[in-house]
Amino acid sequence: MIEVTGITKRYGETLAVNDLSFDVKPGQVTGFLGPNGAGKSTTMRMIMGLDNPDAGQAKVNGVTYGSLGWPIREVGALLEAKAIHPGRSARNHLWMLAQTNDIPLSRVDEVLEVVGLASVARKRAGTFSLGMGQRLGIAGALLGDPSVLLFDEPINGLDPEGIRWVRNLLKGLGREGRTVFVSSHLMSEMALTADHLVVIGRGRLIAEMSVDAFIAQSTQQFVRVRTLQPNEFRDAMRNSGATVIQEDDGALSVSGVSAQQIGDIAFDHRLALHELSPQLASLEEAFMELTQDSVDYRGEGSFTAGSTVTHHDDRHTSAGK
Amino acid sequence: MTIITTTIPAPSAPHYRPLGIFRSELTKMRSVRSTTWTLLATIIITVGIGIIATATEAARWAHASSLDRLTFDPTNMSLTGLLFGQIALGILGILVITGEYGTGTIRASLAAVPNRPLFLAAKAAAFALVAVVVGEIVSFGAFFIGQMLIGGSAPHASLGQAGVLRAVAGGGLYLALLGIFALGLGTIIRHTAGAIAAFVGVLLILPALTPALPTSFQNAISKFEPAAIGNAMTTVNTHLQPGNAPTLSPWTGLAVMLGYAALALALGGWRLVRHDA
Numbered sequence: 001m002i003e004v005t006g007i008t009k010r011y012g013e014t015l016a017v018n019d020l021s022f023d024v025k026p027g028q029v030t031g032f033l034g035p036n037g038a039g040k041s042t043t044m045r046m047i048m049g050l051d052n053p054d055a056g057q058a059k060v061n062g063v064t065y066g067s068l069g070w071p072i073r074e075v076g077a078l079l080e081a082k083a084i085h086p087g088r089s090a091r092n093h094l095w096m097l098a099q100t101n102d103i104p105l106s107r108v109d110e111v112l113e114v115v116g117l118a119s120v121a122r123k124r125a126g127t128f129s130l131g132m133g134q135r136l137g138i139a140g141a142l143l144g145d146p147s148v149l150l151f152d153e154p155i156n157g158l159d160p161e162g163i164r165w166v167r168n169l170l171k172g173l174g175r176e177g178r179t180v181f182v183s184s185h186l187m188s189e190m191a192l193t194a195d196h197l198v199v200i201g202r203g204r205l206i207a208e209m210s211v212d213a214f215i216a217q218s219t220q221q222f223v224r225v226r227t228l229q230p231n232e233f234r235d236a237m238r239n240s241g242a243t244v245i246q247e248d249d250g251a252l253s254v255s256g257v258s259a260q261q262i263g264d265i266a267f268d269h270r271l272a273l274h275e276l277s278p279q280l281a282s283l284e285e286a287f288m289e290l291t292q293d294s295v296d297y298r299g300e301g302s303f304t305a306g307s308t309v310t311h312h313d314d315r316h317t318s319a320g321k
Numbered sequence: 322m323t324i325i326t327t328t329i330p331a332p333s334a335p336h337y338r339p340l341g342i343f344r345s346e347l348t349k350m351r352s353v354r355s356t357t358w359t360l361l362a363t364i365i366i367t368v369g370i371g372i373i374a375t376a377t378e379a380a381r382w383a384h385a386s387s388l389d390r391l392t393f394d395p396t397n398m399s400l401t402g403l404l405f406g407q408i409a410l411g412i413l414g415i416l417v418i419t420g421e422y423g424t425g426t427i428r429a430s431l432a433a434v435p436n437r438p439l440f441l442a443a444k445a446a447a448f449a450l451v452a453v454v455v456g457e458i459v460s461f462g463a464f465f466i467g468q469m470l471i472g473g474s475a476p477h478a479s480l481g482q483a484g485v486l487r488a489v490a491g492g493g494l495y496l497a498l499l500g501i502f503a504l505g506l507g508t509i510i511r512h513t514a515g516a517i518a519a520f521v522g523v524l525l526i527l528p529a530l531t532p533a534l535p536t537s538f539q540n541a542i543s544k545f546e547p548a549a550i551g552n553a554m555t556t557v558n559t560h561l562q563p564g565n566a567p568t569l570s571p572w573t574g575l576a577v578m579l580g581y582a583a584l585a586l587a588l589g590g591w592r593l594v595r596h597d598a
Contacts, residue, residue: 049435050428051597066435069336073329077432083425085353092352093426099345100433102332140429145329 006056031194076141086126130157187287346447367406371463399467414503457493505585
């Protein structure tokens with residue numbers, strides 16, 4: 001269980017995290033989503049007691065991180081890829097962490113086996129690829145068999161096989177009843193891995209909901225239609241309450257009715273259709289729409305922390321389509 | 322896929338313990354090459370320069386002036402190399418902490434040990450153990466080899482003589498305390514290159530600047546320079562060459578070195594606690 005209450009972090013003029021509150025519950029995978037620079041890593045470091053919040057607090061299993069009796073037996077974290085001394089072997093890296101929390105050497109070999117690094121356990125970590133570094137970081141998180149796990153962008157640098165492995169590992173950890181909190185800037189990845197979502201942008205909470213609810217809410221359906229009688233088709237559609245938008249390529253986008261209904265209506269009006277294809281707005285598009293007011297670096301416009309709120313409203317209206 | 326649930330034995334105490342952190346710090350030192358290299362350099366430089374200095378001086382004995390003979394200190398002479406070996410051991414002291422910042426390991430370390438003063442204390446204790454052992458080995462090694470090289474009519478020292486054991490043991494202790502001071506500097510600065518520059522600056526550049534001061538200031542200040550204290554702690558023959566600045570007594574010197582090391586560690590600890598990792 002992770003409880004974040006009103007945490008705020010300021011770097012000079014910039015508000016990296018702004019009065020952020022959410023809970024991460026056990027027994028499921030909670031995705032922590034946001035564009036780059038949204039404050040995900042800063043929030044995770046504050047949960048881990050590495051950075052001090054300027055206001056608010058984060059608790060893990062009911063206490064602040066610093067009050068944990070055996071920290072890495074209760075909380076495991078992968079915070080940075082390859083945060084390893086390049087001259088130290090994978091086994092020694094884990095062993096020096098294990099010793100602080102009275103974890104036996106046998107456990108070090110066990111987690112190396114789990115992440116598939118047993119054969120390179122005694123090699124210097126400097127020779128590792130980014131993906132191997134990620135696996136070693138994951139081994140470090142699993143070391144103390146903790147009930148709470150945090151992963152900051154765990155699939156960065158992994159090949160498809162590695163990504164699938166991480167996905168299954170995270171789900172498995174969640175099924176075992178652990179609290180799993182994993183950050184990503186990829187909505188599509190979270191849709192496959194997470195059960196619940198915490199979405200932030202510019203350090204503020206944008207949404208907290210189940211993945212299913214997010215998908216249902218944000219995947220608006222529309223149907224692409226081509227016809228040689230567009231005007232008659234529009235009239236027929238309007239009468240049945242649908243919205244028709246002219247696309248650049250000559251096709252029409254129809255929303256508000258199903259493809260089957262469109263086909264029936266067209267038949268009733270004796271209109272020939274040359275295309276009738278249901279479309280789904282991708283999750284990625286939905287996510288971008290959700291967070292577009294809070295993206296730090298974009299091609300146009302200039303943002304300052306103070307002006308965000310006022311920009312929000314007019315952006316929303318223009319963002320409709 | 323295997324999910325990881327072989328049980329780890331339950332901890333026997335309610336809270337993580339200093340001994341585990343101390344062992345972890347020893348593992349960290351043992352498991353990187355820089356430790357081997359800096360310790361080897363400390364040994365080779367200290368003993369090697371001691372050999373060169375004593376052999377040269379001993380060969381000159383027959384022609385030495387009476388003043389040179391009066392101020393000759395075979396113990397101190399054999400420990401000349403400490404002034405150079407101290408840089409190698411100091412670099413190890415710096416790397417022990419800046420290596421963690423440079424690689425990002427510091428976050429994993431502090432996640433495992435959130436009590437930062439305890440973390441730094443355990444790190445300093447582990448380094449101190451290694452530094453004292455190596456410091457004493459090189460100090461006694463340089464002393465014995467040096468005395469063997471002083472032949473003929475030149476006087477050589479033995480541990481039984483008044484003040485000699487204190488001077489040789491003090492040499493090792495000086496080396497270790499300077500290393501802890503360097504560790505403190507590294508904790509304050511957090512960057513390897515910056516910390517080494519500051520360390521070398523304190524050790525070599527400040528003493529080079531003091532001669533620009535009026536003599537009275539010079540005499541008041543120069544005895545507090547670490548290298549001057551190291552010299553004072555390893556001196557047996559207290560006859561000074563004319564013009565040499567006065568030095569602290571060995572025991573006062575030891576106390577000042579302890580103060581330097583404690584101050585640097587305390588400032589480093591303050592920064593460690595106050596600032597984000």
